[in-house]
Amino acid sequence: MRRVTERHRPGxxxxxxxxxxxxxxAGVTPGFAQQSxxxxxxxxxxxxxxxxxxxxxxxxxxxxxxxxxxQVHWQNRIQEVTVKDVKVRALHDGNQVAFLLEYADPTEDPxxxxxxxxxxxxxxxxxxxxxxMMQVEGxxxxxxxxxxxxxxxxxxxxxxxxTLKVQPHQDVKASGAFSSGTWKIVxxxxxxTEHAEEDTQIxxxxxxxxxxxxxxxxKDGSGELVEKGSQKAVSSWWYFRAxxxxxxxxxxxxxxxxxxxxxxxxxxxxxxxxxxxx
Amino acid sequence: xxxxxxxPAILIAVIYLILKFVVPNIPGSAPLPSSLIFLYLMLTTAGxxxxxxxxxxxKDAFWGPIQRFLTGENIGALQAARYxxxxxxxxxxxxxxxxxxxxSDQPPAENRTIHPAPPGEYTGLSNPVAKTPENIMQGKGFYxxxxxxxxxxxFDGKGPAARGFNPPPANFRRSDNHRxxxxxxxxxxxxxxxxxxxxxxxxxxxxxxxxxxxxxxxEWIWKIIMGEYDGAHQSPRTWE
Numbered sequence: 001m002r003r004v005t006e007r008h009r010p011g012x013x014x015x016x017x018x019x020x021x022x023x024x025x026a027g028v029t030p031g032f033a034q035q036s037x038x039x040x041x042x043x044x045x046x047x048x049x050x051x052x053x054x055x056x057x058x059x060x061x062x063x064x065x066x067x068x069x070x071q072v073h074w075q076n077r078i079q080e081v082t083v084k085d086v087k088v089r090a091l092h093d094g095n096q097v098a099f100l101l102e103y104a105d106p107t108e109d110p111x112x113x114x115x116x117x118x119x120x121x122x123x124x125x126x127x128x129x130x131x132x133m134m135q136v137e138g139x140x141x142x143x144x145x146x147x148x149x150x151x152x153x154x155x156x157x158x159x160x161x162x163t164l165k166v167q168p169h170q171d172v173k174a175s176g177a178f179s180s181g182t183w184k185i186v187x188x189x190x191x192x193t194e195h196a197e198e199d200t201q202i203x204x205x206x207x208x209x210x211x212x213x214x215x216x217x218x219k220d221g222s223g224e225l226v227e228k229g230s231q232k233a234v235s236s237w238w239y240f241r242a243x244x245x246x247x248x249x250x251x252x253x254x255x256x257x258x259x260x261x262x263x264x265x266x267x268x269x270x271x272x273x274x275x276x277x278x
Numbered sequence: 279x280x281x282x283x284x285x286p287a288i289l290i291a292v293i294y295l296i297l298k299f300v301v302p303n304i305p306g307s308a309p310l311p312s313s314l315i316f317l318y319l320m321l322t323t324a325g326x327x328x329x330x331x332x333x334x335x336x337k338d339a340f341w342g343p344i345q346r347f348l349t350g351e352n353i354g355a356l357q358a359a360r361y362x363x364x365x366x367x368x369x370x371x372x373x374x375x376x377x378x379x380x381x382s383d384q385p386p387a388e389n390r391t392i393h394p395a396p397p398g399e400y401t402g403l404s405n406p407v408a409k410t411p412e413n414i415m416q417g418k419g420f421y422x423x424x425x426x427x428x429x430x431x432x433f434d435g436k437g438p439a440a441r442g443f444n445p446p447p448a449n450f451r452r453s454d455n456h457r458x459x460x461x462x463x464x465x466x467x468x469x470x471x472x473x474x475x476x477x478x479x480x481x482x483x484x485x486x487x488x489x490x491x492x493x494x495x496x497e498w499i500w501k502i503i504m505g506e507y508d509g510a511h512q513s514p515r516t517w518e
Contacts, residue, residue, distance in 0.1 A: 038385045069442030072427055073486050075493070079427055079439065124483040133482040134489075207385050236444040237484055239385040250380035257375035261368035272349050 038239035039064050039210060041090035041097055048093045053177040053184035058100050061089035066212060068233040073128040074161045078231035082106070082216035086114075086235065092242045097202055098188040103214060108178040110149035111217025111225055114185050118142045118200035118240075119209045120157070127211045127237045129158040129230075142200045144187050146174035148217065153187055157198050161230060167198055191242060205244035209237040283343050286326045293322050390445070391479040407500040417505025420498050425506065428486065433510035443486040450510040 042061055049055030065087050070078045087102040101114050119125045123139025126132075130141040143156040143164070153174030158164045171193050176185040191202040200208060212235040215227040227233070297318055302309040330340035347353055350360050407413055422431065427439040428447040435449030476482035490499055507513060 067442040069486070070427070070439045072439050073488050084441070124481075126483045128486070131489075133476075135477045136482055138483065205381065233442070235442050236486065238444075241383075241385075243383075244381070247381065250376050253379045254372040254376035258368045258372035261371040265364055265367065269348055272345050273351075276345070276349060276351065 036065050036238075038207065038241060039088045039090050039099070041092040041099075041240070041242040043243060043245065044091040044093045044098075048091055048096050048098050048188065049186065050096065050098050050173055050188035051175045051186060053100060053175065053186045057091065058089055061091050061100070063087050063089050063102075064238075066235045066238055068212070068214065068235050071128070071213075071230055071232050071234045074131060074230060076230050078227065081214075081227060081233035082218070083214040083233045086212050086214060088212070090240070090242075092191060092202075092204070094204070094245075095190060096188055097191050097242055098186055101183070101185045101187070101212065101214075103183055104181055105178075105183050105214075105216055106181050107218055108148070108183075109217035109219075111147065111215065111228070112176075112178075112183065113145065113147040113215040113217065114176075114183070115146070115213040116144040116187055117211040117213065118144075119237075120198065120200050121196070125159075125209075127209075128234070129161050129164070131160050140198070142198065144172045144174065144189065146176060146185055146187065148176060148178075151175065155189075155199070167195070169193075169195060171195075171199060202240075202242050204242040207239045207241045210240040211235050211237050283340070286323075286330070289326065290319060290322055294319060388481070389479075390481045390484075391477075392445070394477050394480045405500050405504070407497055407504065409504060413501050414504050414508045417501035417503065418509055419505070420494075420502045421505045421509065424488075424490065424494070425502060429506075433506060445484060447486070450506055450512065 040062055044057060045060065046057050049057055065085055067085055068081065068083050070081045072078075082105055083103045085103065089100040089102075091098050099116060101116070103114075105112060117127070117129075118141065120140050120142045124133075124136060125139045125141045129143075130138055132138060138159070140157050140159045143158060145154040145156055146152070147154075153170075153172035155167045155170045155172040156164055157167060172187060172189045174185060174187045176183055178184075189199075191204070193199040193201070202208065214233045215231075216233075218226055220226050294315065297310055297315045301307055327340075329336075331337040347356060347360055347363075350357060353360065421429075426437055428437045428443065429435055429450060430437040430440070430447075433450040435447045437447065440447050476485060494502075
């Protein structure tokens with residue numbers, strides 16, 4: 001018996017090595033989060049920094065970067081904007097979600113402003129304020145708005161340009177901090193609200209659409225605001241997901257399946273060997 | 279071992295190569311999806327098993343080598359391959375189980391149709407504006423004012439306003455884009471097809487293209503299209 005085992009040992013290791021190489025070459029590679037396609041709110045290990053853009057805990061959230069364009073879809077258009085990219089992080093604690101928007105702006109102005117935009121409900125909404133679409137029945141957008149001089153978040157809805165409405169119930173908080181040519185703005189809100197027809201509802205694990213808008217509140221030589229209203233920097237729709245709590249059950253199922261497969265092999269080979277002996 | 283298994287193995291390999299490399303090159307054909315190739319190979323394997331087990335003699339000739347391989351009796355150098363199979367099989371079962379029970383953390387796949395078909399009511403539309411150098415020149419001027427911020431002064435889709443938009447503005451210098459997007463524009467009554475007028479498969483909620491049909495006179499739009507074709511050195515696709 002010992003002789004047989006020894007004879008099998010080199011073959012066993014060659015087989016094991018071959019199996020590993022085959023598994024690795026079969027594309028068993030870890031999945032990487034697609035930065036700049038989605039913002040991922042990870043579960044905060046500590047208090048949610050709902051009013052602190054400089055809190056150290058933000059460094060635990062992955063950062064995504066999204067390019068911005070001038071708003072050209074609808075009047076009044078603008079051909080050039082100050083902000084070319086926004087960097088976004090997000091955290092949640094199971095009850096609240098907080099977003100950190102970060103972008104370069106050479107000067108701090110009272111009219112500097114930023115906004116997040118979400119689709120509401122199941123209907124698709126055009127990224128430009130939920131503009132009507134000709135062949136698709138669109139839904140409203142939920143806009144979370146912050147302006148430097150107002151020092152607060154505003155919860156709004158729109159369904160097309162010119163339809164912007166401040167909600168009677170305000171669930172969004174926001175605050176900003178400007179330092180060395182960089183704005184950091186925190187938006188926060190409960191994941192779920194009681195107004196599902198107006199507020200986007202955030203369910204951990206589900207992807208929802210998000211877009212961004214930024215206004216540089218600088219004035220031109222005649223004292224007019226250069227970016228205001230629909231004249232702003234915008235992004236297309238991207239994705240947002242509040243990460244669900246870790247679920248280890250798939251690993252358990254996999255281990256169970258491996259055990260069953262090994263058992264099946266054992267029984268099969270044993271039966272075959274008995275048949276050969278007979 | 280396995281003289282009787284050589285032929286089936288060769289047969290499966292040949293059928294795989296035909297499905298993968300020969301069928302797509304038949305005129306009018308297309309590459310087969312891997313799920314279909316897998317289905318054909320399973321059918322082939324089922325046929326081989328039925329054929330091999332039709333008589334007791336052929337059954338023994340077919341199963342014998344497989345049994346010897348699995349039990350490891352007198353298979354010599356194949357012992358390593360046997361261990362590899364015995365290790366790989368449970369690992370693959372575990373991997374499949376993990377894959378089918380784990381929730382994906384990737385954003386939903388977007389199967390956006392880039393060039394949806396124009397709606398039927400535009401069938402047969404043709405440009406009512408005369409193709410004169412003056413009209414083309416005027417169209418290029420309108421293009422510079424209304425289109426070039428996104429589609430670019432060089433008609434290459436790389437205008438200064440393009441960088442933030444997803445999907446990116448069309449590159450009119452690419453003949454396939456031109457024929458499919460601008461061609462349909464021309465065939466379908468100017469810009470009505472491009473912007474938020476897209477059907478659901480074109481995901482109009484992501485398109486930054488303005489609804490020019492409510493802002494510009496039809497004549498201007500036709501002139502823009504003429505100027506754009508001329509500037510991009512392309513020609514429109516016409517109704518067949």
